[in-house]
Amino acid sequence: MTHFDPSQMRVLALDPERHARILGAPGTGKTEVLVETFRRVLHLPGWDELDVLALAPNRLVASQLRPLLERSVGRAFGGTPVRTATSFAFALLNRAAAIEGKTAPRLLTGTVQDETIAAVVDGRLAAGEFSTAELVPEIVQSPTYRAELRELWRVLDDFGLTPQQLMTELKEVQQVSRREAHTRAPDVELANRWLETLSIIASVADRLAVERPTELSSSALLREATAALHGIAVAQGAGAKDSGRLRIPKLILVDDAQELGEGELALLAGCVRAGSAVWVFGDPDLATGTFQGERTRVLARLNAELERRGAFASPAQPEQCGVLSTVYRHNSELRGFVGELAARVGAVGAGEQRNAIAAESVSPDSDPDAVQFVVASSPAEQIGIIAHRLRARKLGLGRDEPVSWAEMAVICRTRGEAGRVARTLASHQVPTGVAAGGVILREHQIVRELIRLLQHALDISPLDPHEVLQLAGGVIGGLDPVAVRRLRGSLLLLGRQGVHASEGNEPLVEGFVAEAFTHPGEHPIVDSAGGRVLRKLGRTAAAGVRVRESGGTAREVLWALWEKTGLAERWQDDALEGRGVRSEEAHKSLDAVMGLFFALQRHEEQDSERPIQLLLKELLDSAIPEDSLAQRAEREAITVTTPQGAIGREFQIVVVIGTQDGSWPNLRARGSLLGAATLERWLRGEEAVAPSRKETIHDELRLLVHSCSRTRGELLVCAIADENHHPSAFFRFGERCLVTELPSARLTLRGATAQLRRGVTADPGDESSLRSLVALAAEGVPGAAPTTGMGYCLRAPPHHCMTSWPTPNCVCR
Numbered sequence: 010m011t012h013f014d015p016s017q018m019r020v021l022a023l024d025p026e027r028h029a030r031i032l033g034a035p036g037t038g039k040t041e042v043l044v045e046t047f048r049r050v051l052h053l054p055g056w057d058e059l060d061v062l063a064l065a066p067n068r069l070v071a072s073q074l075r076p077l078l079e080r081s082v083g084r085a086f087g088g089t090p091v092r093t094a095t096s097f098a099f100a101l102l103n104r105a106a107a108i109e110g111k112t113a114p115r116l117l118t119g120t121v122q123d124e125t126i127a128a129v130v131d132g133r134l135a136a137g138e139f140s141t142a143e144l145v146p147e148i149v150q151s152p153t154y155r156a157e158l159r160e161l162w163r164v165l166d167d168f169g170l171t172p173q174q175l176m177t178e179l180k181e182v183q184q185v186s187r188r189e190a191h192t193r194a195p196d197v198e199l200a201n202r203w204l205e206t207l208s209i210i211a212s213v214a215d216r217l218a219v220e221r222p223t224e225l226s227s228s229a230l231l232r233e234a235t236a237a238l239h240g241i242a243v244a245q246g247a248g249a250k251d252s253g254r255l256r257i258p259k260l261i262l263v264d265d266a267q268e269l270g271e272g273e274l275a276l277l278a279g280c281v282r283a284g285s286a287v288w289v290f291g292d293p294d295l296a297t298g299t300f301q302g303e304r305t306r307v308l309a310r311l312n313a314e315l316e317r318r319g320a321f322a323s324p325a326q327p328e329q330c331g332v333l334s335t336v337y338r339h340n341s342e343l344r345g346f347v348g349e350l351a352a353r354v355g356a357v358g359a360g361e362q363r364n365a366i367a368a369e370s371v372s373p374d375s376d377p378d379a380v381q382f383v384v385a386s387s388p389a390e391q392i393g394i395i396a397h398r399l400r401a402r403k404l405g406l407g408r409d410e411p412v413s414w415a416e417m418a419v420i421c422r423t424r425g426e427a428g429r430v431a432r433t434l435a436s437h438q439v440p441t442g443v444a445a446g447g448v449i450l451r452e453h454q455i456v457r458e459l460i461r462l463l464q465h466a467l468d469i470s471p472l473d474p475h476e477v478l479q480l481a482g483g484v485i486g487g488l489d490p491v492a493v494r495r496l497r498g499s500l501l502l503l504g505r506q507g508v509h510a511s512e513g514n515e516p517l518v519e520g521f522v523a524e525a526f527t528h529p530g531e532h533p534i535v536d537s538a539g540g541r542v543l544r545k546l547g548r549t550a551a552a553g554v555r556v557r558e559s560g561g562t563a564r565e566v567l568w569a570l571w572e573k574t575g576l577a578e579r580w581q582d583d584a585l586e587g588r589g590v591r592s593e594e595a596h597k598s599l600d601a602v603m604g605l606f607f608a609l610q611r612h613e614e615q616d617s618e619r620p621i622q623l624l625l626k627e628l629l630d631s632a633i634p635e636d637s638l639a640q641r642a643e644r645e646a647i648t649v650t651t652p653q654g655a656i657g658r659e660f661q662i663v664v665v666i667g668t669q670d671g672s673w674p675n676l677r678a679r680g681s682l683l684g685a686a687t688l689e690r691w692l693r694g695e696e697a698v699a700p701s702r703k704e705t706i707h708d709e710l711r712l713l714v715h716s717c718s719r720t721r722g723e724l725l726v727c728a729i730a731d732e733n734h735h736p737s738a739f740f741r742f743g744e745r746c747l748v749t750e751l752p753s754a755r756l757t758l759r760g761a762t763a764q765l766r767r768g769v770t771a772d773p774g775d776e777s778s779l780r781s782l783v784a785l786a787a788e789g790v791p792g793a794a795p796t797t798g799m800g801y802c803l804r805a806p807p808h809h810c811m812t813s814w815p816t817p818n819c820v821c822r
């Protein structure tokens with residue numbers, strides 16, 4: 010049972026019927042206090058499970074918070090005690106639809122939205138309808154423009170505006186600015202780009218309203234839910250459900266409130282109008298989403314922000330405030346470092362949380378190595394250093410206890426970097442899982458191949474012989490390019506000997522491939538590996554077709570195909586027993602296949618009207634990550650993620666990489682074409698200017714503070730210095746923690762064996778290395794026996810040569 014400190018007790022004593030903001034540096038127990046508050050209010054007379062809701066910044070945090078709440082309350086919940094804002098909006102809209110007898114909304118996928126935007130843009134270009142000089146075809150047809158357009162659209166939704174409303178307002182302001190010297194009109198060129206883009210958004214919205222009338226984007230879900238709160242009778246308490254009213258919680262506890270965007274704030278304000286009290290827990294120094302608009306003011310002045318978004322102010326009831334003063338996650342060294350870093354961030358109104366100090370109970374002894382900064386001389390050395398450190402801790406070297414992989418994280422500035430690092434660490438035998446926003450299914454060849462087979466089996470688009478040959482040389486077929494060439498050769502030969510001799514080469518081969526694939530007989534068409542693969546592919550596809558013909562669902566057809574490929578068993582063995590890259594690849598491929606199954610399952614369960622062919626096409630085209638929660642395989646791995654992926658989490662060891670010049674801080678202007686952040690400022694009533702360089706640096710610094718604060722025990726910050734890479738100014742913040750020359754050897758059996766072999770080659774009399782090699786060879790460790798690898802002559806004690814294999818580089822010669 011947690012013993013709450015006085016600052017935590019003060020928060021727990023606040024009135025749950027009034028708003029409160031609770032500030033706390035990283036690790037001061039904000040989540041802990043939120044959970045306890047939840048437990049306590051459930052015991053208040055007249056309160057039940059639906060009267061309190063915890064709001065988490067993303068699904069991962071929500072999924073971690075739920076068991077904490079259940080443990081604290083001592084039972085499982087019937088409903089959903091923790092939600093993200095989007096899921097809360099979804100639940101409200103579902104209920105509102107049920108009350109009004111309408112159809113409940115569904116989520117519009119990012120891919121569909123993107124495709125519709127592209128189609129509308131193409132149509133306008135063809136009709137010559139673009140008038141803004143800067144919006145040339147290359148720009149408006151680019152994914153970047155579409156991403157910025159979606160961001161602009163999100164801002165509209167967040168402020169509850171239609172494109173037409175904003176266009177009218179902009180035009181009015183522009184007219185006034187022509188007459189008056191001082192106006193709040195935005196820059197003319199930017200305003201023109203907004204106007205042009207708003208008219209595209211209006212067309213896309215019209216089209217989607219016809220083609221997908223019940224689907225809403227996630228920002229539109231927030232907007233509609235907020236509108237529903239205004240438009241329909243709302244009530245609190247147990248009677249609401251039966252009275253045909255929308256029931257809302259009496260108390261909403263928002264964790265990591267520094268991540269709250271404008272749309273979420275508007276939804277909260279809607280609840281407040283209907284009677285909810287809101288408690289926000291957070292630290293403005295940790296915000297990771299400020300690029301999408303300043304988000305931390307809510308922690309400095311909650312009432313004013315809620316009022317700005319439509320809640321009624323109650324001067325008689327000023328907001329309550331609590332500041333947590335003791336850090337439980339960090340020892341004094343870590344707290345000192347994180348505190349120093351946070352002090353460099355420009356405070357947005359609230360800075361009291363920075364005075365927190367480390368609890369003495371965390372680690373009474375000082376640990377000068379808790380924070381280390383190190384420079385590597387190359388990217389390879391950097392990975393070597395990280396792998397060495399993580400493997401050493403896994404083996405329990407250097408510290409008291411071995412640390413499990415699950416307790417380690419590497420935090421990278423970008424998602425792309427996280428993917429690269431995960432792959433390279435895997436090759437150093439550090440099992441990695443990427444938690445940076447899920448898996449992009451189409452990036453996995455096995456998924457692409459399975460979808461093609463599925464499209465064939467479902468009679469959506471049959472495979473042609475050329476594609477069948479591609480499958481033969483792919484993951485499912487498993488043939489290498491030489492084997493595929495041989496297969497073509499033998500099919501050609503077969504044709505020349507037979508009836509098709511008069512046809513050209515290609516038709517010959519294609520004809521045989523088609524025949525072997527569509528009618529896989531008892532024997533392969535040619536007796537070779539290639540022939541057998543063709544037959545296997547044919548049988549696999551036939552198994553899927555049979556399930557479809559007997560009325561099976563798409564998921565059942567996929568299952569039949571997947572089973573026939575025989576890959577499941579092999580990859581499971583690789584994943585569980587293999588090591589290094591092979592095991593990692595097997596894990597990732599299995600995760601991706603599971604992702605595909607989940608996508609089909611969701612489609613089935615939602616009873617979606619979207620035809621399956623559209624879903625499969627979207628999966629093939631989509632660069633949008635699938636939900637990572639559903640897909641994460643149950644295995645122990647280190648987490649490789651971005652600062653955003655580490656929200657609300659803590660680990661025993663955290664490695665932070667990427668503090669390089671030009672990368673972190675990343676000062677390149679974001680969203681500079683359409684300036685969504687500028688629009689957001691303007692709609693908030695401020696001047697329409699883009700975030701300044703200084704503001705961007707502070708945003709980047711918050712990402713760093715947040716990343717460094719995720720550790721419970723040890724922080725290692727790595728940067729590279731070579732001709733292409735230079736540590737950034739951020740790296741220099743850790744100058745006093747700089748260490749030199751950390752080991753970068755692999756700390757694996759293979760690495761140790763190689764080192765021993767090098768020792769013996771250099772000094773044949775090195776008996777300790779010789780004995781170790783003999784022991785390793787006896788255990789069958791690859792590379793330890795002198796008959797393996799590049800060769801060395803092993804003289805085991807008492808001086809008889811263990812091999813009759815003198816090699817050219819044998820040191821005994």
Ligand SMILES: Nc1ncnc2c1ncn2[C@@H]1O[C@H](COP(=O)(O)OP(=O)(O)OP(=O)(O)O)[C@@H](O)[C@H]1O
Pocket residue numbers: 011012013014017033034035036037038039040041042292337338656657658718
């Ligand atoms: N009173 C306490 N006594 C002992 N441990 C505590 C206490 N309060 C919190 N902790 C522990 O401190 C750690 C950090 O707590 P928590 O995650 O609640 O902090 P936080 O402020 O929400 O962190 P962040 O915002 O950085 O994610 C947890 O392991 C938690 O169990």
